[in-house]
Amino acid sequence: MNDHPRPDRPTLTALLPVMVLAVGLHGCAKDDDPAPDPGPPAPAATVTLRLEHHVDGVPLLFDTVLYANEAGHAYAVSHLEYYISGIKLLTADTGDVGPAIPGAFLINAEQGTTFDLGALAPGGYTGVELRLGLTPDLNITGALPNTIANVNMAWPDGMGGGYHFMKFEGHFLNGATPTGYAMHLGRNENLPTCIATADLQLDGSAQTLVLRFNLNEVFRTPHTYDLVSGSYSMGSMMLMGLLRDNCADAFTATMEP
Amino acid sequence: MRPSALTIPAATLVLLCTVACRRDVPEEPSPGTHTTPYSLDLPANFPAPIIPASNPLTQEGIALGRRLYYDTLLSQNGPFQGFACASCHHQPVSFTTPTSGTNVLAHVNLAWSTNFLWNGKVCGTLEDVMRFEVEEFFQVDIAGLNTHPDYPLLFQQAFGADHITTDHVVKALAQWFRRMVSSNSRLDRHLRGEIILTPEEMNGAMTFLSEVGDCFHCHPLPLMTDNGFHNIGLAGSFTGFDVGRYAITGAPMDMGAFKTPTLRNIALTAPYMHDGRFQTLEEVVEFYNSGVQHSASLDPLMTKPGPSLTLGLTPQEKANLVSFLNTLTDETFLTDPALGSPF
Numbered sequence: 001m002n003d004h005p006r007p008d009r010p011t012l013t014a015l016l017p018v019m020v021l022a023v024g025l026h027g028c029a030k031d032d033d034p035a036p037d038p039g040p041p042a043p044a045a046t047v048t049l050r051l052e053h054h055v056d057g058v059p060l061l062f063d064t065v066l067y068a069n070e071a072g073h074a075y076a077v078s079h080l081e082y083y084i085s086g087i088k089l090l091t092a093d094t095g096d097v098g099p100a101i102p103g104a105f106l107i108n109a110e111q112g113t114t115f116d117l118g119a120l121a122p123g124g125y126t127g128v129e130l131r132l133g134l135t136p137d138l139n140i141t142g143a144l145p146n147t148i149a150n151v152n153m154a155w156p157d158g159m160g161g162g163y164h165f166m167k168f169e170g171h172f173l174n175g176a177t178p179t180g181y182a183m184h185l186g187r188n189e190n191l192p193t194c195i196a197t198a199d200l201q202l203d204g205s206a207q208t209l210v211l212r213f214n215l216n217e218v219f220r221t222p223h224t225y226d227l228v229s230g231s232y233s234m235g236s237m238m239l240m241g242l243l244r245d246n247c248a249d250a251f252t253a254t255m256e257p
Numbered sequence: 258m259r260p261s262a263l264t265i266p267a268a269t270l271v272l273l274c275t276v277a278c279r280r281d282v283p284e285e286p287s288p289g290t291h292t293t294p295y296s297l298d299l300p301a302n303f304p305a306p307i308i309p310a311s312n313p314l315t316q317e318g319i320a321l322g323r324r325l326y327y328d329t330l331l332s333q334n335g336p337f338q339g340f341a342c343a344s345c346h347h348q349p350v351s352f353t354t355p356t357s358g359t360n361v362l363a364h365v366n367l368a369w370s371t372n373f374l375w376n377g378k379v380c381g382t383l384e385d386v387m388r389f390e391v392e393e394f395f396q397v398d399i400a401g402l403n404t405h406p407d408y409p410l411l412f413q414q415a416f417g418a419d420h421i422t423t424d425h426v427v428k429a430l431a432q433w434f435r436r437m438v439s440s441n442s443r444l445d446r447h448l449r450g451e452i453i454l455t456p457e458e459m460n461g462a463m464t465f466l467s468e469v470g471d472c473f474h475c476h477p478l479p480l481m482t483d484n485g486f487h488n489i490g491l492a493g494s495f496t497g498f499d500v501g502r503y504a505i506t507g508a509p510m511d512m513g514a515f516k517t518p519t520l521r522n523i524a525l526t527a528p529y530m531h532d533g534r535f536q537t538l539e540e541v542v543e544f545y546n547s548g549v550q551h552s553a554s555l556d557p558l559m560t561k562p563g564p565s566l567t568l569g570l571t572p573q574e575k576a577n578l579v580s581f582l583n584t585l586t587d588e589t590f591l592t593d594p595a596l597g598s599p600f
Binding site for chain 1: 301302303304305369462463466467468473477478479480483484508509510551553555556557558559560561
């Protein structure tokens with residue numbers, strides 16, 4: 001009548017862990033609807049953002065390498081810290097702005113430069129638009145989380161408030177004399193809009209968006225920046241305006257698997 | 258009664274499933290089972306302090322750290338026999354002491370520090386620098402603590418420790434240092450809208466917080482330190498202790514660089530600079546105004562628009578700056594009995 005052997009006690013015991021575990025895990029789910037729904041396709045995997053820094057293709061090394069800028073000055077970098085915000089992928093078909101990535105990222109080039117962007121819609125994009133600094137809604141004193149790092153980037157209220165967009169510091173040779181420079185950028189009027197045109201294909205896997213910041217672009221195009229006459233930018237709207245214009249093409253973008 | 262063959266795996270797996278549902282369960286902290294959590298009362302404009310999950314603040318831990326801070330037993334076995342932390346760090350002068358030679362850094366708001374000692378010999382958390390203090394500086398006699406009539410019970414209450422270890426002493430001291438918070442100076446109260454600074458003090462603040470004085474880059478509000486290292490131009494060349502952070506890193510650009518001290522209670526912590534070379538705040542301000550010396554490692558932040566390293570402050574601007582610096586005195590911190598000796 002029944003050809004199947006009745007499971008004996010040890011077999012049931014062995015199966016029980018699997019059964020209970022399955023019940024237990026199911027109990028964690030928020031939706032208890034038993035009806036399986038194929039629903040939308042599986043969400044895209046998380047995209048990682050990585051910032052890289054170089055000088056005309058030479059990787060950035062702090063305080064040890066002298067680079068040459070457009071004006072012919074040899075310079076070394078001792079500190080590079082900046083925000084990026086308003087990140088948007090540009091759509092491939094219309095050129096309109098595609099997915100926007102909310103919030104801001106503080107990059108200290110000597111420390112971690114990798115961030116989680118969350119899942120982005122798969123597709124083809126023509127590039128990335130970003131602000132080197134903080135969008136006006138974020139560039140308000142106290143608008144960012146009150147971390148030690150953000151506090152150290154504060155832009156005094158008496159000078160307009162908000163935060164430093166960028167601190168780019170080091171030494172250059174003024175003749176034969178090592179001389180400090182501090183390229184500090186801030187205030188909404190000086191917020192650079194940067195566009196990196198690139199063929200970016202997001203396939204839904206765990207890819208990495210790599211933004212490469214070429215520091216020499218800060219010193220050229222459209223203005224040749226002279227460190228001798230502009231070694232200290234904070235407080236000078238004119239100098240910060242030059243930096244704003246020059247930074248527009250400072251980034252390039254690629255997508256890595 | 259023996260459990261059945263079904264009972265054990267079922268119970269085990271119910272437990273497993275329960276664990277599977279928990280999110281971000283932190284590792285069980287180390288304090289004793291009956292400790293009382295302690296929360297720092299901080300103004301809204303203060304960043305969150307650095308508190309490792311492995312050493313949460315408890316009333317018992319802080320009380321124990323406070324006692325150790327004031328107890329000469331800490332140095333019973335070391336080269337500083339007869340000294341406690343408090344021997345050189347006096348509350349009425351912001352837990353420092355007037356001295357010649359190497360200046361004594363104030364113990365204030367170190368809960369936000371990641372670099373310790375003038376040249377950053379220890380970097381990390383308060384636990385890291387306390388380990389240095391316990392093992393190298395004071396060479397604490399742990400065995401002596403274990404046979405002390407009081408301490409075994411206090412450590413048992415704070416950490417559930419049956420046997421006192423270096424780690425327990427480190428954690429207790431670190432908790433105490435996190436309790437030493439200054440946040441009620443006249444400037445703090447001004448920022449909270451409780452008082453209004455005088456016109457001279459406000460003018461000093463404008464000088465401090467602008468490119469006129471350019472003090473804020475290294476001494477940002479509200480902690481009044483960037484926790485970094487800078488060669489501020491005290492000399493054109495450096496030898497001995499004056500090499501600063503270079504002694505630790507060997508990096509040429511660290512030559513002459515020292516940790517940025519907080520300016521909290523600065524009016525009471527003379528003398529100034531790592532070597533105590535300035536006796537008054539007026540001397541300090543005048544140094545920044547006209548005394549900065551060039552060297553290859555001079556911090557870029559000491560660069561000024563134009564070829565000169567001077568600020569060009571007027572006598573009134575200098576006086577205003579000193580007035581502003583005086584607003585950083587926190588009488589609450591300096592007189593709080595809870596920060597004083599328990600003995």
